[in-house]
Amino acid sequence: MEKEKKLRIIIGLVVFIIVLSVYLITLAPTASFWDCGEFIACSYILGVPHPPGTPLQVLIGRIFTLIPISREIAYRMNFYSALSGALAALFLYLVFVKVIERFKKPKSLWEKLIQHSSGAATALLASFLFTSWDCSVEAEVYSTSAFIMFFSLWVVLIWQENIGKKNNKNLLLLLVYIVSLSMGIHLLPLLVFPALFVFILLVKPKELLDSKFFIIAFALIFISITTYLYLLIRARLGPGINEVAPTTFEKLWDVFTRKQYGPTKFFPRKTATETGYNVFVAIWQQFRVYTKYFSWQFVAFPRESRVFSSTTRFLSVFATWLYAMLGFWGLWSHFKRNRKTFALIAIVLLFTSLGLVFYMNLRFSPSDTDPFHKPREVRERDYFFSVSFIFFTFFIGIGLWQIATSIIEASLKKWKFILAVCLSVLLFVFPLIPLLSNFNSHVNRRGNWVANDYGMNLLMSCDEGSILFTNGDNDTFPLWFVQEVKKFMKFDAKKHTGVAVANLSLLNTDWYIKQLKQWGVPISFTDKEIEKLRPVRIPDGEVLYVKDLAIRDIIATNAGKKLTPKDLFAPRKEFVEKYLKDYKGKFNIYFAVTVSRENMKGYNKHLKLEALAYKIVPEEGKGMVDPEKTENLLLNKFSYRSIFNENVYKDDNTIKLLSNYAAGFFSLGVYLKNKGDYEKAIEVLEFGKKFAVKDIMPFAYNLAEIYKERKEYDIAEKNLREVLEKFESGLLYYMIGQMYEEQGKDDEALMNYLKAKQSKNDRVAGYAGLASFYYSRNDTLNTTKYLREAMADGDVYGNLFRFCLTNGDTALARFLLVDYLKLKPNDESAKQLLKKLKEKKNLNNR
Template identity: 30%
Template sequence: MNFNLWHRVTAAAVFLFSTIVFLMTVAPTISFWDAGEFITAAVTMGVPHPPGAPFFQLIGRMLSLIPFSDDLGFRVNLMSTFSSSLTVLFVYLVSMRLLRQWKGDPKSPISALTMLLSAAGGALMLSFSDTFWFNASEAEVYGIGMFFISIVVWIAIEWYFHIGVFDSERSLLLIAYLMGLSIGVHLLSLLALFFVFFLIYFRDRSKEDLTLKTASLALLLMVVGFGAIYPGIVKYIPELLGGSFGRYFLVIVLGGLITVVAMKKLHPQLRMVSLAILLVALGYSTYALVLIRANQTPALNENAPATLEKLYSYLNRDQYGTYPLLKGHNFDDRTRSINMRKEVYFPRRYNHEHISSYQKYSSDMEYFMKFQFGHIYMRYFLWNFVGRAGDIQDAPVTWFKQEGNWSESQGYPVRFYAIPLILGLLGMWYHFRKDYKTGIATAVLFLITGVGLVVYFNMAEPQVRERDYFFIGSFYVFALWAGLGIYSVVEMFTNKTGRNEAVGLALAGLLFIMAPINMLAQNYQSHDRHYNYVAFDYAYNLLQSCEQDAILFTGGDNDTFPVWYLQYAAGVRRDVRVVNLSLLNTSWYSKQLKNERPYGAKLVGMQYSDAELETLRPVQWEPQRISIPLDQKNFAMSSLEYIPSISQLEQLPAAMSFTVPQTFTDPAGVKGIRIQDILIIDIMNNNFNTRPIYFALSTAPSDRVGLENHLVVEGLAYRVSPIPFQQRGGRYYETVNIETTKKHLLETRVEPDSNRAYGFMFRELDNPEINLDEASTKMIFSFRALYMGLAQVIAQDRGDVESATSVLKKMDEVMPPAFHNFDNSLRTDLASFYLMMGDTTSYREIADELRDWFIPRLDNDDPAQNQGGRSAYVFLLTYYEVTGEYEKAIDLLRRLEAMYPTDPGVQQEIRKFQSLIQGGGTQIEVPIAETETETN
């Protein structure tokens, strides 16, 4: 039996199987959150958010130049796909190395298959775990970051056991270089150094040498060694280079290191350390790309780190502020505020913006254990090895029973029945029993990439999205243990029962099916993204909602990063200037808007000088009226001419006036407005007469400086109007530019146009196999709400039932409700729209299902205290009137009567239904149409 051949074939099979599955489920283009920005940075060689990822960009750039797909986003996504498959391969190789060292090479084919199945099982459990698979299907840094961790762990294990070509100190030098390169992907990869440090300490060391003294010294050297790289090399080299003395100092240090390396007579370990430092610095040199590109002012140039001083700030993430780690100010339970006069150890509740959340906890330790460790880390950990209830924010773990409705998409809940968890715990025990030295090193990696990061990140409640990707390193270690767990179960079973190897192989095969194969089956649908074009199409639709040369204010990552990709990488609507409101609080960004013209786009006019933008700060503010003079002859009207109340004006007013409210309160209780609010007003003053100005529909009302009465819906954006509109208090949109929005929604397209064009894109939303994550589902809701809002306005303002109905039918055509689990509140509104338009057939199709959803809510929600309870009564009374079930309506009203015996409205409704019974019943009054609309 040639076991080495079997081993190589299995390794290839693990890699190919993971790759095939990842290729079948990878996103076909950009996705939400950071992926859009990273792809844009890779394609354009721009500068992404701090602290950057230059080596990631270099690889992504090379992939983007290979024309195997029309979509640049898909090309760069494959970097995560293949790097993740390589990570799975290295998990398998490490597992096999450990098992072969402990058990020797198998003597029979059956024992060989048992060992191979165990190692492959652990690798594939990582492959098909929730967090790892999600990272593998989009262009994020965590896929390639895990590749660096896994290859370093593999090389270190091979070196530790004196295997072949790796039985040389050159392996440690290779690790040093790889760690240097990994800095250019994600700093979390550096945590693998602690695994390496422990193996260096344990290698060839006898039990007698493992004393408290040697261990303490080793730990001290580990901390010093890690500190030499981070923050040493990473942060302090740019800082030192920024000063004249620092430059000379670094030249001296560099010369000394080279001299040490060149002098072969010196102590070999000193030469090794010196060479390792040089190799880390060499790998880290990819950050020169950031400095070079920042000086070339690319379109994407976050923080503009064009000098060494700014590069240090960029690497230090100064833009995001600081937070305490081991000592700092903290929440005071007595005063219910942050105590700025006293510092405490291990502060967890430190952020002024999250005081309402802190009040739920009696102490910092309770906050740490329940939220940071329990809700954040343990919930994510169990998602990967027990099961997940859904993809809605804060979804719980699924053990065996249903945990409620936590998903609007398909594929949930996911259940592994805790089998991977049990196998991982058994594997951890087996590892320590067989080899406590490598067991300790592996456990350190597990703890430092898990609980260690929980302590380090000190996350506040709530988070804007799930953060499970931070802890992928600990999930990687546990999957490795789970593979060892399969082998340990087989070994224990055969040893205790005396069964032969064939039975052990059958047990290994059963566990292989119950763990990795079940994880594949359970997670496949929820991780299949190959029909998901929502991020691309949303960004396209948002840009095409804007007139030529528009200024578009956006609020967060998901309405900015995909738009940047379309503009800078795909070349769509580069005339639109996107202004991200969060970044507008930074001087480097406002100066870019004012002074730079990416791809020829117009400057964003501002009256502030660059020096004034540098010193701009939030100001104390009382709500007051702001007036912007209007150019009555030359105002850029364009699409606003479709609004009757504007087109019918003889002339515009002399000025547009609106009240700017307070938008923030500082820790001292002083209220004011932010830098972004000051600059929105300034941009309005300097551009409103000559260019269309928009806010994305997704922006928060508090970010619109009091302009609500001046906003007109045009597609997926609010256009700012020179005149106010009367607010009607509707659920959807107050004023809609019917003509432009209707063209966008009814004249859909499947191919993007780089220039101004009508027709939105909703690709694959009518595909029954589509699967959407939470962010995509929210965008689908916004698409649907836009259709419904347009239909409502057409019906109410124009009385055109036929056109309104055609809008709703088009909505169901492009995003069929059978393929999307839309929120029941949206479905309730849709049913009401159909009823309002006289289409009782369509109303009944929706309302018959909603009835069964509303009835249980009658027992749970008090209509006086809860909007859900009121909605249930209103809906069911209307439903029973439409269907002629008047007795049921009276029974429902009797329940209300028991709760509110003196309410005259209840008595009036009872009398109405009693008269309907006596009179034989009449058709419910329809506000617009008197007869039912025919439906197909």
């Protein structure tokens, strides 16, 4: 028995070390996007994170921030997640070998070999699933939740083994305390309670009839939830992050029940609200989202957006189905062999999979390819189901053990051990597949500083002593992280330094507006007035939300003006005309480039781009840019660590964020081009093109225009051809045709115009090129021919007129209208357009 214990300890430690080593290799060096930045900052300053508050997570995190394993505070917190994930693997292995013992006590060497090798392989497989790995390399709560759940299962199995021994019931009390205490980390571990309850009923129901046990258990539950008093205590001290500000027990309850996010509703299903699906179809669609996330776990296809060969796709689908079938075989095998432990594991799987699908009532996945499927979640929610995938993997392990055992039992005695050794080695192929498939994906955060640098760069875009309106988690939490942990541009109203970050989502809550006011953000509302703020429909029919009212009050108060009720509820245009003309405030006010146009509606003409933020200015204009500041920040000040490192994986969220950098470079480049500063424009656009991962066409087009203007046709065409290799566009063929036409190469010009006409995108440019080519040569017949072809080609004809005006070809636009009126002589709008164009021509000829 002692040898068996030592063997388990050794194998368990090997599993632990392997998993921890892989996690550390791929560990994020700093804060990642979404909740990570907030969790790290809250742990470091002992703040209050978003509901349900996770007080124990913050306290444990604080301990890890004090362990000097790295100069980077965030790395210490990320290490905590990696450690938790490795511990989860360790206890999964220990639970697995105990469950196999319930099937059949291993006596021979081959039985022990298969028992331990299948247990170790299962633990490794569970650790290298995409979602569990992804949650273990950043500061999140799901790996810790998995660890607590498997630790609980291990404890209850030890209890079962020691029934009848003195003080054995104390293990059940330990379970009650540990699982209840875990509420302070996440509510997910509570889902192990039903399984533990059923298992105890099946094993020894009398244990649950002890009144003394229940009294102590309830006392332990009460003691465990006292961790939530941390939120009450810290909230009253006003930390830099103080979400919901739970300074009273009523507000503390609001945090615990997640009141801020609205009540939990099981009906209607969110997949039915806009699609009209009946309840059964809606639930089925949500289950499909779960199966989609399941298909992500073992192989890269269909999770990754890159192009896969047909062979890779086939093998990927085959592998996923193989794992799924092994899991179902394991479920059946476990059910037949031991109903008690089957209930223990299967109930947890049921609650964390189908149970959560029903309870969470999620919207459609943001990567859903069906345009009909709306509304959609703001991000992929696979992490909610990370534990269920791990528990299903447990049954995959049972299936592997069953198959290996059956094969060996059917073989001759002399071959059993050799066969067991071969099968044991083969078992480790199953965790090797996800390890290799997932390594070069989002789970590998090694060297990824994107979120950290983005937070700093966005803050640097603002002048000292500013207020910055942000949109959501990913343009707020990185800023909180660098301000609270790295003390970078932290707001101080008295010293007029730093940047006050005002999150527009939170600006709809009274507690957040009060906090901004306490920090020194100019707000004239009293606390009672803030509490009474509600969305309101103004006379022009538009709805002003609480955040809109708060923004108006900040703008007015910042300029030292008293906001009247009439102005507070005025139409946007009236408010802007009154308060932004000759605007001069104590603090500069900015909107992050990530803020939606809807949230900046009305202020657009008074916004000037400064790198990654729009500054409110008194002058009006369109596409205004501060060229000196933007150029200095983008080219000299900003940090772009890991962005150009090909070894650092960029997911869709990161690519979307890079487009914000691209937008800054593009706006500056176009501004410089229009000013005639071609040399600097080329430098800016060429550098900015590197950020435009998905859409480099605007960069290539503007660069080509500059090179074309400088008669550098070869360089211009090279830029356009590079884009055409990835994206077919009639507009680019049109520009190439124009360049050939300028050089007198008519045949090459016509060839490119024809390619533009046949293109999948922007065909209108091809018709415009061909018509213009022949019109400039007084070839009315061919000009009319292509105009008539355009008329027959869907909606191209209407776009053709706009295209001609946009590109300054008013002569062709007039000809187009004259030709059109021959066919439609009664079209009054066309007559009016033609009249205006003729008047403009006459005016220009004077």
